[in-house]
Amino acid sequence: MVFCCLITSFIMVKFINPPHPLGIKPFGNAFLACSNSRYNLGALASLSDELLLEICGFFSLTHLLHFGSLSKACYAFGSAEELWKNLVVRKAQSDCIWRGSWRKTALNMTDAEVAHIHIDNFYSDILYRPYMNAFIDLSGLPRDDTIPRLSNLSQDEFSTKWSNQPFILTEVVPKWSASHWDIDYLLEKHGDHIFRAECVDWKLRTYIDYLRNNQDESPLYLFDKGFVEKEGGTLGDDYQSPYEVFGRDYFEILGADRPDYRWLIIGPARSGSTFHKDPNGTSAWNAVITGAKFWIMFPPNQTPPGVFVTPDEAEVTSPSSIAEWVSGFLPEARRTGCLEGVCHAGEILHVPSGWWHLVVNLSESIAITQNFVPEAHLPKVLSFLKNKPDQISGFKDCKDAYEEFEKQLEHNFPEELARAKGKITASRGPKKHKWNQLRASETSMSFSFGFADE
Ligand SMILES: O=C(O)CCC(=O)C(=O)O
Ligand SMILES: [Fe+2]
Structure with missing residues (x-):
């Protein structure tokens, strides 16, 4: 697999590259290959791999199965795990039985029922990469x-x-x-x-x-x-x-x-x-x-x-x-x-x-x-709730999270609330004219308009 290096050479982290179960190879290998089974896709061969996968994403389970049986190249696309995962997720069954892969789970298949297909001369990064990434060497x-x-x-x-x-x-x-x-x-x-x-x-x-x-x-x-x-x-x-x-x-x-x-x-x-x-x-x-x-x-x-x-x-x-x-x-x-x-x-x-x-x-x-x-x-939390209401998450029925939090703090911890508000004001600093703001940042004067990460 000489040309594995075309996609893995810049990768500093070690991957244990096992052969893909269908025999798909990284795209770089296509440059030295004498034949390419991608052409078995017929008219579809002119579409990019990304587009083909996208189109397969619209298929129902039966259509995906049929598409995969048209040719070995179609089988390569029609076996992409992300497509089968979407089908399983869309069905949303709490009593689903996991069969070891998304395809087997969607089709409720045992290992014995899976066809062992080997696709020679098929090169695709988009199909190979998820498989390679599953073998990252974490140690x-x-x-x-x-x-x-x-x-x-x-x-x-x-x-x-x-x-x-x-x-x-x-x-x-x-x-x-x-x-x-x-x-x-x-x-x-x-x-x-x-x-x-x-x-x-x-x-x-x-x-x-x-x-x-x-x-x-x-x-x-x-x-x-x-x-x-x-x-x-x-x-x-x-x-x-x-x-x-x-x-x-x-x-x-x-x-x-x-x-x-x-x-x-x-x-x-x-x-x-x-x-x-x-x-x-x-x-x-x-x-x-x-x-x-x-x-x-x-x-x-x-x-x-x-x-x-x-x-x-x-x-x-x-x-x-x-x-x-x-x-x-x-x-x-x-x-x-x-x-x-x-x-x-x-x-x-x-x-x-x-x-x-x-x-x-x-x-x-x-x-x-x-x-x-x-x-x-x-x-920081008070500023977040006040200034980023569209990014607030995890509250159930609370209409105005800032108002509710401020009210409870006022009632239970008025001193802490006063100190927090004091810090917010201090961190904004005195109001400056835009020109002075620009000059301040240019000359690296320490001046902040709010919390650093807001
Ligand atoms: O355990 C993890 O994956 C990280 C969870 C996380 O983001 C957190 O605890 O803030
Ligand atoms: Fe986190």
């Missing part, structure tokens, strides 16, 4: 831990020194009994209960079958915000206000009206979260119960390489998968100075308000994350 990712690792921290140290810094707490034992959770325990308690994993609501049992047997480039990630209240209630019993280090969470005063704030997270190796900032200006802790997570973090004002954001940060665009970002941009991220580290089972990572983060599970993992508002970030 080569972690380098030096640049996220500080602290064995312990007092509430006071957190609020005075660390509320703006990522860190990993290594020895703080949470006040919960979730530390004994593992997949078998969760299956026993909740195997037949429905959990949310991105675009599907599946029985936990089905999700675990998927987790243990899939070759997706970006495996579905179980991210369930209702785990504490889940029927049977045992997860809720195990989960009592876990960490003192982070102090008071000011969103607690919103009671049942607070936005979504805690999630059970389960995923296989390779699953994870692409670059984002946490919602509503909140901070978060993320506690790993089993497995290990690799974190890359950037401060609020430093947009990660390969990530594009609109000026108001309402829209974030980044490569389609974590493997794609890692292979294309990790070296540059390291050059520009990201923070990185591995959070192991029993450890908790702190995500300060506004920090960019990308997370990838190095192995099958269970974690819990909770978002909170420490006093140090009250000004």
